[in-house]
Amino acid sequence: VGNQAWVTWVDTNLPDLNRINNKDDPVPILPGRFLGYVGSDGEIHIRDDNAWVNCPGDDNTSAGCTVHDVGSILVANTDDHLGPYNGLRIRCNGV
Numbered sequence: 001v002g003n004q005a006w007v008t009w010v011d012t013n014l015p016d017l018n019r020i021n022n023k024d025d026p027v028p029i030l031p032g033r034f035l036g037y038v039g040s041d042g043e044i045h046i047r048d049d050n051a052w053v054n055c056p057g058d059d060n061t062s063a064g065c066t067v068h069d070v071g072s073i074l075v076a077n078t079d080d081h082l083g084p085y086n087g088l089r090i091r092c093n094g095v
Helices: 004-013 078-082
Strands: 019-022 043-046 052-055
Parallel strands (some): 019 043
Antiparallel strands (some): 043 052
């Protein structure tokens, strides 16, 4: 996530980069499009039904992609940031 110049650099120089966004995780929509931030190409979005969806392009607004499905932090779920990602949960030691 960055401004359009940064995202264009990432898309050009890291064409095989993928990022996985889980369900209603708010982190991928922060700090926010209204501030000029954009997500790079390569999003794979895990929907609420656990289907994995390829979302090509920068900040794809199609149904099933993060920008559409998690349009606001008001509908986000911070627990989704920890997973599960294909059955795996992410956590810190001792937490």
